[in-house]
Amino acid sequence: MTNAYWFALIGGLLLVRGLTPTLLKRSPVTAAMFYLAVGLLVGPSVFNLFHFNPLKESALLEVLTEVAVLISLFSAGVKMPVPFSFSRWRAPLLLATVSMSMTVALVAAFAFYMLDLPLGAGVLLGAILAPTDPVLATDVQSRHPGDRDQLRFTLTCEAGMNDGSAFPFVMLGLGMLGLHELGDFNLRWVVVDVLWAIAGGIAIGVVAGVALARLGWKLRRAPHQHELMDDFLGLGLIGVVYGLSVMLNAWGFLAVFFAAVALRQTELKLAKAAQHATDEGQVPNESDAKTGQRNPSIPDLEPLPTVSEGSLVFKEHLERLSEVVLVLLVGGTLFLNSWSWEAVGVALFLFLVARPVSVLLGLLGTRTTWPVRGMIGWFGVRGIGSLYYLMYAIQHGLPEPLALHLIQLTLVVVTLSILLHGISVKPLMGHFWKRQAHRSSP
Numbered sequence: 001m002t003n004a005y006w007f008a009l010i011g012g013l014l015l016v017r018g019l020t021p022t023l024l025k026r027s028p029v030t031a032a033m034f035y036l037a038v039g040l041l042v043g044p045s046v047f048n049l050f051h052f053n054p055l056k057e058s059a060l061l062e063v064l065t066e067v068a069v070l071i072s073l074f075s076a077g078v079k080m081p082v083p084f085s086f087s088r089w090r091a092p093l094l095l096a097t098v099s100m101s102m103t104v105a106l107v108a109a110f111a112f113y114m115l116d117l118p119l120g121a122g123v124l125l126g127a128i129l130a131p132t133d134p135v136l137a138t139d140v141q142s143r144h145p146g147d148r149d150q151l152r153f154t155l156t157c158e159a160g161m162n163d164g165s166a167f168p169f170v171m172l173g174l175g176m177l178g179l180h181e182l183g184d185f186n187l188r189w190v191v192v193d194v195l196w197a198i199a200g201g202i203a204i205g206v207v208a209g210v211a212l213a214r215l216g217w218k219l220r221r222a223p224h225q226h227e228l229m230d231d232f233l234g235l236g237l238i239g240v241v242y243g244l245s246v247m248l249n250a251w252g253f254l255a256v257f258f259a260a261v262a263l264r265q266t267e268l269k270l271a272k273a274a275q276h277a278t279d280e281g282q283v284p285n286e287s288d289a290k291t292g293q294r295n296p297s298i299p300d301l302e303p304l305p306t307v308s309e310g311s312l313v314f315k316e317h318l319e320r321l322s323e324v325v326l327v328l329l330v331g332g333t334l335f336l337n338s339w340s341w342e343a344v345g346v347a348l349f350l351f352l353v354a355r356p357v358s359v360l361l362g363l364l365g366t367r368t369t370w371p372v373r374g375m376i377g378w379f380g381v382r383g384i385g386s387l388y389y390l391m392y393a394i395q396h397g398l399p400e401p402l403a404l405h406l407i408q409l410t411l412v413v414v415t416l417s418i419l420l421h422g423i424s425v426k427p428l429m430g431h432f433w434k435r436q437a438h439r440s441s442p
Helices: 003-019 021-026 031-042 058-078 086-114 119-129 150-165 167-176 184-220 230-247 252-279 307-331 341-362 370-378 384-395 400-440
Strands: none
Touching: 003 021, 003 031, 003 307, 031 307, 031 400, 058 150, 058 230, 058 252, 058 307, 058 384, 086 119, 086 150, 086 167, 086 341, 119 167, 119 341, 119 384, 119 400, 150 167, 150 184, 150 252, 150 370, 167 184, 167 384, 184 230, 184 252, 184 307, 230 252, 230 307, 252 307, 307 384, 307 400, 341 370, 341 400, 370 400, 384 400
């Protein structure tokens, strides 16, 4: 396809998507399913107008998926409820650690015993497929910063964290294949790739998010009263935090998510403190009757805008654009013979066994209700994050035959996730909300 055809195709998709949001909401399909269908039609499966080769274009696809995941992680982070409480975060923390580890182990065992893959390749495949996706799972994730629904919060928070917590297993799989240094008795992997990379990523993100929140708050208040460009600040925070984390061998995905969480949490704490000062009896910040000057010690009556909310809309637009391009490319990679029983078997094992079992065991002892556990167990959407980890592995020297094998398996899993989770999300979520409303009614 020439550039002109690409402009026409992407432009047409954007026009259709822009004109039909209400129609899509009322239909049984999701936007990702629509983009995938177009990709399959114009790709080698049907009309063969173009074919995207992920092996040859792995460097480009790594960057595209990396940017898409980072933007989505930031959007997820600023939607987290305030204030932070360990009791509320306990379930997603367990999902991103215990359940994540169990999913990797189950998929690795399946790949080793059923697919005859080397154990290192099985661990790598498990790490690629284990994390849930923050990009394609918008239909089951938090809708806005004030959304306090337990199911949506848990799925959003899990997706925000497990894109970083999967990285140690990616490095473990690469190390077992001889492509990464693990150290004696895996000591380097434990110290650097697990302990430091996770703790360092979280620390970098929290410090940067708090610093930006306080700086923005100070500049917006009297006597400075500066206007700020929230879109640029949000993107700048993502870039600085991610770049610094990578340079320091910390997990950048975790850093960006927690930077967004810290930014949002700090801004709302500052706003609450200012509102409390006003409620204590201080006069709104108006001009002094005698001097005509504003008193900087008295808080403004109008709530100040925040960087997190100001940049969220722009990030969500970028997220939708990345979804269009990347899901279209997924459809354009698949041939009809890509659909092997082996690949379908991996997907069904992941959706019907590994994910539900790991969720149920990981949430034992929590107060999460059984209906919520069941929904979480099913809606472990796989997508752009899995593609990124796969491209990352290829760029780090994955042998071509093994790379081609893992590409086929991953693409089929992602495609089936888009189809099965997409077709089931509206009826299952609708039934779930009806049951919840019935239980809460007197």
